[in-house]
Amino acid sequence: MQIYGPFRVSTTQATGAASPTNRVQNAAQTAAKPRAPQADQLDLSASNRLDQSSAIAGGGEIRIDKVAQIRREIADGSYETTEKLDAALDSLLDQLG
Structure with a gap:
């Protein structure tokens, strides 16, 4: 089937059943699959942990x-x-300056 505009359609070509490899169908199937939620993760080594008394x-x-x-x-x-x-601001400016 060929479409030449909104009102003119030619049916001179055979129309068959849509194949499963059709890009539109594949995109629709991919979009329909639920995705597993991704979780953020942070791993710290033992050397990065603070000793409670030193903190x-x-x-x-x-x-x-x-x-x-x-x-x-x-x-x-x-x-x-x-x-x-003011004291906190002065201290911050001394550290930055």
Whole structure:
């Protein structure tokens, strides 16, 4: 079958059943197959892991009173002050500069 335009179709050629190797059918079959979801994965070697005691300042001691004080200041909104933010910014600029 030949199509010459939207209104003119010639049936002088034999039309047969669509073969399974038809590209359109193969594309439709491929698109219909569900794909297994891919998951992200991260593997770390033992040398990249931190020792728990070295990650805490002061050799592993946690000052419960200091933690409680900081939590109270964060809760009431007085922890972040202009002076602390300026000091942090100055420290960052010193490291970058």
